[in-house]
Amino acid sequence: MTRFLNRLIWGMAFVLFPKPGVHAQIAHNPIIYADVPDMSIIRVGDSYYMSSTTMHMSPGVPIMKSKDLVNWKIVSYAYDILDDTDDLNLNNDKNSYGKGSWASSLRYHNGMYYVSTFAGNTGKTYIYSTRDIEKGPWKALSFKPSLHDHSLFFDDDGKVYMVYGSGKIMLAQLKDDLSGIRPDIKPQVLIENASLVAGPNVGLPAEGSQLFKIKGKYYLFNICWPRGGMRTVLIHRADHIAGPYEGRLALQDKGVAQGGLVDAPDGRWFAYLFRDFGAVGRVPYLVSVQWDNGWPILGINHQAPDTIPLTINKPMMPGIISSDEFGRKPGERDLPLVWQWNHNPVNKLWSVKQPKGYLRLTTGRVDTNILTARNTLTQRTFGPECSAVTSIDVSGLKDGDRAGLALLQKKFGWVGVKAEGGKKFMVMVNAQGDSSIESPCIPLTQSRVYLKASCDFKDRTDKAYFYYSLDGRNWLPIGSALQMVYTLPHFMGYRFGLFNYATKTIGGYADFDFFRVSNNISSRN
Structure with a gap:
């Protein structure tokens, strides 16, 4: 009991009266509210x-x-x-x-x-x-x-x-x-x-x-x-x-x-661990460590606290997830490190230089759905809530093409444009069930459209909502809410994905003007 009280008092004193020069701010667990397992x-x-x-x-x-x-x-x-x-x-x-x-x-x-x-x-x-x-x-x-x-x-x-x-x-x-x-x-x-x-x-x-x-x-x-x-x-x-x-x-x-x-x-010790956190993925935790008779003692009273005496977390984790305008200065990377491709890419089928200031995704084969499509460009979603918005020029789509903004996991959802029979349509696809369900199509008569996907991870709600806009200001909901589920076959938290795939003829392209993330899920933003 005496040893336990000493550790408890020491831990409280450290939080209330940190050493000189030691960060007095408080960080919150999860340290990164995104899939970093x-x-x-x-x-x-x-x-x-x-x-x-x-x-x-x-x-x-x-x-x-x-x-x-x-x-x-x-x-x-x-x-x-x-x-x-x-x-x-x-x-x-x-x-x-x-x-x-x-x-x-x-x-x-x-x-x-x-x-x-x-x-x-x-x-x-x-x-x-x-x-x-x-x-x-x-x-x-x-x-x-x-x-x-x-x-x-x-x-x-x-x-x-x-x-x-x-x-x-x-x-x-x-x-x-x-x-x-x-x-x-x-x-x-x-x-x-x-x-x-x-x-x-x-x-x-x-x-x-x-x-x-x-x-x-x-x-x-x-x-x-x-x-x-x-x-x-x-x-x-x-x-x-x-x-x-x-x-x-x-x-x-x-x-x-x-x-x-x-x-x-400064001599302090920490344990880095992670926690299964629903559809957002597996999120990193830090806990303080004290030493007792040569053993590391993890946490406070053997618990993983919600706070830890370290520098406060920056909002939206800009070094892990980031917006992208797709404009590149000489010497810059074609793709910032926050981006990853779903599987190995086909590099000849994407570009941020032609046209300048856009991400162009060109189809190179016929696929059946987004899970089989190559060259889907992804970033992590993040909690407790987040949104991603993109603008896409679909004038280069060929008949049968599908292009848009996805939330990628086995039970995926996406909002975008499909080209069919010489016309283009707004559509949302929801794959939370045994098969994917396509929303009623909405005719599209312009070449540029704005797409939005929003994720609510608060209290394991794990709901996603999809929207489109014709002017980038007024947003309209489309399709149904996606009940996001972390599945072991994919073993990964949900990802935002920019995609374009062909179902009939190859060679069509979609031009993405920007990708912007926010920690707000309001349909007005």
Whole structure:
């Protein structure tokens, strides 16, 4: 009881009377109210870097930077495309929804940055390295097999390992050049049943390994999910990398779990974790960490608080999600890093230079719906509510084309224009049921139209609404509300998507004038 009271008083004092020079503002969880799961975070000097999962999106494994652990900006990606395969290219009726690259491991060692990941659909483990994490270039290595939810680890003696597995956690030593597992050293069992410390009734066994070495001890973070319970943080520690390990349940609150540890320059420690948050996706949480007899104690009174004594969150997360007018100055990227393609793009079929100031999407094949269409350009949605507006010139559409603004997930919805029989129509498509339903068509007699999609994520409402406008000021609702649902086949929060696909003849194009996001869902804006 005395130890508990000391920790409680210390935590209250820290919030009320922070150290001189320490941020006195209060940040709110989730730190990022958007889909940024499976984080791995390092600190190099006074800068933090974070990698995350984006699976079937390209480019992939985003690298984000922060000075305060709260406000992040995408600065790089580990790769442009993960691999050149039918499923990653959306070819031959194959796709990589919910697959592609999963939980990454970000490390800094001897002046080099490393990020590793794995993909079940390719059966490979990937390691990317660079001396300049913000500008690259990245060197790529890959090998088989695919090591599930691994943690890349450089030990003090120069040996390099990967810790991986589900339930049974394994340790593999890598070759010195990181090109694969050492063939002369067989991977060994690190922990036979890492879920055991959470009790006997576990549904999802321990996974999501992240290994750290702090003051000579090894700390292994995992997640498990007891049946009838919630996502749970497990920590094991050992004096030697090969064990033996002793473990304990570290946090069981709100389902906040999976992640690891990071320290601040002023000596404070934090755990970075994430939480399933409905249709918006899996959102990052930070919790303070205190140390007790060599164990990290997560949260306040073993709970993940809604606030944390760090710099206040900037509204709308401009480094993660951003508006785009599609005008490019000389030397600027064709696409800002906030954008990702749904699967591998066909680069010859899109442009922000022809015509200047527009995003042009040109069709290159016939598709049946937006989930099979290539060259859908996406950004994250965000909470608690958000809207996206675009203006589109549809004069270049061919018969059978569909172009517009989507909310992308398995149960998708979109508003846009369809060209049919020499005419054009406004339409909304709702795929929340077993099949997609198209709203009654509204004849369109002009070449420019404005489209809007709004998302209400408050209190897990997860409703989306669609609108169109002929002048950009007066908005009219169209179709039905979309009940958004986070589905495991896609394993990703809803994304805004700009698209154009053909159902009859290729070569049609749609010109998007701008993409503007807002944290307001009023139909008047």
